[in-house]
Amino acid sequence: MTVREAASRSFVELRDVERRYPDGTVAVRDVNLRIEVGECIAVVGRSGSGKSTLLNILGLLDAPSGGTVLIDGDAVATSADRGRSAARASLIGFVFQRAHLIGGLTVAQNVELGGAYGRCAAAGDRRLTVPEALAAVGLEHRAAARPETLSGGEMQRAAIARTLVRPARLWLADEPTGNLDSTQSSEVIDLLRRTASAAGAALVVVTHEPEVAARCDRVITLHDGVVVADTGVVPDRPGPGEHVVRHGAELAATDGGAGRGFVRAGRLVLQVVLSQRARARTSVLATGVAVALAIVSLGLAQSAGSQVTRMFDARRATEVTAELLTSEAAPVPRWPVDLTAVVTFPGVEAVERWQHHPGTAVASGAVAALEADVIEVDAAPGTATGSTIRWAPGADRGLAPGEVVLGATLADRLGVAQLSLRPDVTIAGAPHRVVGLLTDSRPGTATGSAFVAPSALRLTPALRSTVSIRTSPGAARMVAERLPDLIDPYRQTEMTIDPVAGPEAHRGELEAGVRTSLAVLAGVSALAGLGAVIFVNLLAVAGRTPELGVRRALGARRTDVIALVVGECLVLACAGAVIGLAVGFTAVMVVTATAHWQPVFDLRLLAVPVVGAFAFGLVGGLPPAYAAGRIEPADAVRSG
Numbered sequence: 001m002t003v004r005e006a007a008s009r010s011f012v013e014l015r016d017v018e019r020r021y022p023d024g025t026v027a028v029r030d031v032n033l034r035i036e037v038g039e040c041i042a043v044v045g046r047s048g049s050g051k052s053t054l055l056n057i058l059g060l061l062d063a064p065s066g067g068t069v070l071i072d073g074d075a076v077a078t079s080a081d082r083g084r085s086a087a088r089a090s091l092i093g094f095v096f097q098r099a100h101l102i103g104g105l106t107v108a109q110n111v112e113l114g115g116a117y118g119r120c121a122a123a124g125d126r127r128l129t130v131p132e133a134l135a136a137v138g139l140e141h142r143a144a145a146r147p148e149t150l151s152g153g154e155m156q157r158a159a160i161a162r163t164l165v166r167p168a169r170l171w172l173a174d175e176p177t178g179n180l181d182s183t184q185s186s187e188v189i190d191l192l193r194r195t196a197s198a199a200g201a202a203l204v205v206v207t208h209e210p211e212v213a214a215r216c217d218r219v220i221t222l223h224d225g226v227v228v229a230d231t232g233v234v235p236d237r238p239g240p241g242e243h244v245v246r247h248g249a250e251l252a253a254t255d256g257g258a259g260r261g262f263v264r265a266g267r268l269v270l271q272v273v274l275s276q277r278a279r280a281r282t283s284v285l286a287t288g289v290a291v292a293l294a295i296v297s298l299g300l301a302q303s304a305g306s307q308v309t310r311m312f313d314a315r316r317a318t319e320v321t322a323e324l325l326t327s328e329a330a331p332v333p334r335w336p337v338d339l340t341a342v343v344t345f346p347g348v349e350a351v352e353r354w355q356h357h358p359g360t361a362v363a364s365g366a367v368a369a370l371e372a373d374v375i376e377v378d379a380a381p382g383t384a385t386g387s388t389i390r391w392a393p394g395a396d397r398g399l400a401p402g403e404v405v406l407g408a409t410l411a412d413r414l415g416v417a418q419l420s421l422r423p424d425v426t427i428a429g430a431p432h433r434v435v436g437l438l439t440d441s442r443p444g445t446a447t448g449s450a451f452v453a454p455s456a457l458r459l460t461p462a463l464r465s466t467v468s469i470r471t472s473p474g475a476a477r478m479v480a481e482r483l484p485d486l487i488d489p490y491r492q493t494e495m496t497i498d499p500v501a502g503p504e505a506h507r508g509e510l511e512a513g514v515r516t517s518l519a520v521l522a523g524v525s526a527l528a529g530l531g532a533v534i535f536v537n538l539l540a541v542a543g544r545t546p547e548l549g550v551r552r553a554l555g556a557r558r559t560d561v562i563a564l565v566v567g568e569c570l571v572l573a574c575a576g577a578v579i580g581l582a583v584g585f586t587a588v589m590v591v592t593a594t595a596h597w598q599p600v601f602d603l604r605l606l607a608v609p610v611v612g613a614f615a616f617g618l619v620g621g622l623p624p625a626y627a628a629g630r631i632e633p634a635d636a637v638r639s640g
């Protein structure tokens with residue numbers, strides 16, 4: 001560009017500008033204007049005449065549907081959002097009717113936000129630091145105050161300070177005194193004029209108030225979207241070459257690089273998170289509950305699974321039962337069953353052999369004769385079978401010849417259930433003293449049988465023997481495999497060995513069932529939490545439309561707003577995940593301790609909060625971020 005071109009060029013130029021809204025309303029048309037640096041212009045007109053629309057086009061919040069807007073010779077108004085955002089950040093300052101300060105941030109933080117999205121600097125850049133800007137508007141004593149505690153005039157002064165920390169050279173004020181009384185109104189307009197002039201900026205004020213318009217150098221009147229009067233240009237201003245603004249690619253170099261941008265974005269995220277306590281609490285809570293539920297479900301799945309395993313090991317892998325059958329034709333095995341080899345086999349802890357003599361005559365004083373199953377047992381029943389015996393007072397808890405332990409049912413039938421009376425019964429014609437009652441027996445319902453020590457009684461032939469073996473944990477399978485050789489090396493008897501029939505298969509099935517159902521519970525709770533997080537964040541974004549609009553007006557690109565919302569969601573999700581992890585592990589400890597289970601902590605569970613934080617932050621943050629990215633700044637600042 002030649003010096004001549006620069007000299008003949010206006011700072012802002014509108015050529016045949018038109019704005020037609022999608023519903024067909026033509027808000028402004030045929031607007032041709034030139035604005036020079038240093039001018040103070042009032043835009044007046046009846047309600048609906050197009051003043052705000054014109055201001056939004058000048059402020060690059062809205063794009064014209066026809067015509068050209070040149071700022072410093074660049075047609076930025078019709079460029080893509082990214083270019084308009086960058087130009088907004090570097091050139092434009094807004095003072096809105098309602099100040100649009102962000103609640104939850106302090107006045108100083110609000111002012112600081114004015115420079116937060118600036119990616120470029122002007123030569124001779126006159127922007128102020130936050131304390132300087134606050135001092136310039138007389139608000140240094142309210143730096144730490146919340147915006148909601150300021151008076152209307154103070155709010156507008158804070159909004160002016162927010163513009164002073166920007167390198168803005170086109171200041172746009174939409175009804176800046178609309179909510180103020182006449183004294184405050186004059187003060188604010190004078191302050192605006194003074195500070196805009198000191199910043200070397202042009203000031204355009206939309207107003208309904210004639211007193212405000214009277215304080216400006218030039219008045220433009222709109223009627224039905226058309227400029228019907230313009231009092232002209234005041235020549236007392238810096239020359240167009242005096243402020244050369246560098247923007248676009250050339251200015252990106254002054255951005256400070258990706259690292260600084262990241263730190264700046266992080267600070268903005270933290271500001272929002274800390275300022276929106278209620279939303280932060282709800283969001284953290286939803287993530288925390290979901291992560292805790294997932295941890296509890298998965299943690300308990302492991303503990304419960306291992307509990308199932310141990311129960312199986314404890315109950316099943318320590319027991320072996322062998323049934324030995326002979327036939328009536330050859331009731332006595334030719335090779336005598338010898339349990340010595342079984343008793344001394346490694347891992348065997350106790351052996352108990354029952355020889356069943358069915359249909360043996362049993363009688364008592366009260367009952368003449370019954371046929372019952374008489375079982376010869378080496379010692380007292382219960383060493384390996386876990387049978388429960390109620391012993392008679394003074395009995396030595398063993399069976400000697402001439403003594404009998406009666407099954408509780410049989411004792412009832414014989415009318416000898418009163419052990420204290422030391423009853424006698426007759427078995428196969430021989431008298432026996434009842435020394436105990438068998439009330440429960442795991443290998444079968446033996447409460448109808450009578451137990452005697454091996455003796456010379458003339459009993460019916462034993463066609464069935466049961467050998468019950470208790471082993472050390474885990475040895476049952478090996479004992480079962482070797483049992484036929486140990487008991488009956490020549491295979492004289494028919495033998496069934498129970499159980500140890502692949503308990504791992506059932507165990508694995510059961511364990512998998514427990515794990516699957518709890519994993520489904522974990523998944524459902526995670527989805528419910530995610531839904532809650534998305535809902536809360538969408539609500540939060542909807543409530544923040546004016547705030548996000550202000551950020552956009554201050555130069556934030558769509559991607560900045562999206563990154564801000566996703567960043568906030570990530571921070572909240574991380575906080576929730578940490579809390580969820582702590583609560584989840586505590587709950588697993590409490591539940592397992594209460595249920596006397598062995599707690600199982602798989603380090604892989606630590607992945608749950610990490611994955612949870614990312615899933616809740618990113619997946620939960622994307623829908624609200626998308627909604628935030630779609631906010632149109634022009635509509636958003638109007639809606640506030």
Ligand SMILES: Nc1ncnc2c1ncn2[C@@H]1O[C@H](COP(=O)(O)OP(=O)(O)OP(=O)(O)O)[C@@H](O)[C@H]1O
Nearest residue numbers: 021023025026027046047048049050051052053054
């Ligand atoms: N987003 C929109 N969609 C459709 N029509 C719109 C939209 N925004 C504004 N308008 C219409 O465009 C016209 C100009 O509106 P604008 O807000 O610019 O006027 P204004 O002079 O600023 O009014 P006021 O002084 O009441 O704020 C009005 O008829 C308005 O209803």
